[in-house]
Amino acid sequence: VQLQASGGGLVQAGGSLRLSCAASGRTFGRHTMGWFRRAPGKEREFVAAITWSGGATDYADTVKGRFTISRDNAKNTVYLQMDSLKPEDTAVYYCAADNQYYSGINSNPNAYPYWGQGTLVTVSS
Helix, strand or coil, X not given: CEEEEECCEEEECCCCEEEEEEEECCCHHHXXXXXXXXXXXXXXXXXXXXXXCCCCEEECCCCCCCEEEEEEHHHCEEEEEECCCCHHHCEEEEEEEXXXXXXXXXXXXXXXXXXXXXXXXXXXX
């Protein structure tokens, strides 16, 4: 699975962005997909995940209620809608695909062997 993230940019606090992650390959619809981020000087952290069918999602507490993960298996794409953005959301955002078919939610980045290149989100105060 090859992944290409896009949609990052500069936005004011309180604004919104939608990230997209386009996947190549024929197995996208079998993978749990996740979004992670790395802020300057910090460790990579889990943001959100969605199961292969879209039937289950999970979010980090820091983004719950503000971010929404979704997917369109017909388009081989996963999305991250980010609303009410805060300066502390500034980071490089990465999409990732997990290592098993038809698995459940996983927030552990070690379970995701396939990663996109990252897209930078900058939120100004």
